[in-house]
Amino acid sequence: MIRADIVKHYKTVHTWTGISCGLALFIAFYAGALTMFQEPIARWASPPAAGVAAVPLDDADRLLELVVAAHPEARKEGITLHLRGHENEPARVTWEEDAAHQEGQPHEHVHWWATLKPDGTLLSKQEEPSELAEFINAIHMRVGIPEPWGSYFMGVVSLLYGVALIAGMIVLLPSLTKDFLALRVGHNLKRMWLDAHNVVGVTALPFHxxxxxTATAWSFGGPLWSAQESVIFGGRQKVVMKRDFERWTAPNPTGDADVMMSPGQLLQRLHAQVPDFEPKVMIFKNFGDKAAAVRFVGAERGYVGHTSFGGVMLSAVTGNLIKDNRASRQDPDRRASTTIFALHTGEYGGITITWAYFFLGFSGAWLFYSGNLLWVETRRKKARKGREDEQPRSTRLLGSATVGVCLGCVAGLSLTIVAAKWLHGSVADLNAWHAYIYYAVFLGSVAWAFAWGAARSAVHLLWLCAAATISIPLTTVLALLFPALGMWAHGSAATIGVDVVAFIGALCFAWMAIATARRVRHGPADSIWSIRKGDDHTAHEPVAIAAE
Amino acid sequence: MAEDIRPDYWAKASAGAILGLGLALSLVGLYAYLGPGGIDAPTGRYSLMRHLEAFVWIAVFGLCFLFRSGRAAWTWLGAANLIAFAALFACRFYFFA
Structure with a gap:
């Protein structure tokens, strides 16, 4: 049995850690849920391309030779050959080149793609791919605050989030058998919300x-790395890391030319030597050289692990396995590290886990939202007992902040997704516009929520969320009906899935808007969720002055 | 029966945040030296260590409110830090120098 005084103190700890990081965590979880479908969203947002299918895999060796002849500098960075034919892969091969570099600016890359014209000659073009998915991921990681402060801020938030989880468990433990899974729906709204908050929090505890x-480790990744180097390794971390990295890097070019195996042959050699590996892309390094290598990026069947790291490397000349970093061959520390990574990103268990994480992400966002509401409701009770008619300023402000930040994030993300189709071709730098639109909607919503108060603005902003989200499938329908608009509607299951999920999401927001509007008008008047309170409040004020 | 614990939120929280990080670094550092392969093992350990540090940091920070008072939190965690760092630096500068 946990002593009552301990529970009491931990309740305070849970409340204040939760309140101080709840809003940032809402954004991180909502945007994080969307990143589970990062790839479908990227495919939805990518314009129709020259097409991977346009060049059959059997002609890919010819395409590679033409690319290398016309763009010899691409050999060193590596030329990527796409194997799946998704809409966000503009052509069979793509590569990056260094952009013109200005002193003091970070090094940047430009992106190229290449395909074969019908007459068999090379068509190559520099074109920047849609970075919509990366933008959503950046919002997820740093809630929209620029580096490096965004990372430090989220590091503190993640640390307090961990403390809030421990505190919440200690508070709930004594009454766990009584309260857990007891959802008391009834007149005591606060009890019901608390029950729901508890059941969602406890069932998803391992996830949280x-x-x-992981979020603490990554957000403080840079500082922790430096601390490890100076306190623990004393300069040896760099050396260890370099030796570890040698496992992934391609051998240096020799300068002597040799004949390359064709991509089809190399795939056969891969399947013969590493049967359980499912590649997504092949990356050719130093194409044409005697030491040319091809790295296969993908996942190993039956293993938890993320796909961007690791993989297998074959010699492009002999097809022999030269580097093997698939999950089953990693050292125990790397294996543990990649497993923890995958537990965060949900890169295991296929589509079931992807959907599970999607809903867990929303449930997390809801957890922080409901936590803020509980704080507000608790304050309301206290205010009533003290016979104060006016709600305390703190609850009004937190109510407005909760509405503005949460709904502003939702509406901003939906609108910036829609913009990928509407603004394509009409603005020079679409990737910058994704940020402008998101920040404008987000900051505008926050300002709106403070100007109108939580009750009124919640209804307005929920309708905005519904409208912004329904625009995603509507845009696709418009693109189908009016090709003259210059937009596109992909037919793959993944992109149609984006439209369908957005449609269902919009219906949910509309339902919430209707329910909130009802409560605003007919709910208890002594709540921040009522517009009647405002009228009462103005009526009471003269009375209060008269009483003095 | 022990007397009620004092709240001392700021004293305990600062102990958890600062000494929790110290304990995380020193304990994980000991794993780096004493774990399989030792400090020079060319493994992905440096990558795993950050997650272990975050875990210890959160655990210490989260549980430090169980101390009887802020002073007790600073005393006990400070002593644990001293021992762990002494062991880490013994490894780093003496046993595996």
Missing amino acids: LVMAV
């Missing part, structure tokens, strides 16, 4: 613990 630990 993983998120708190």
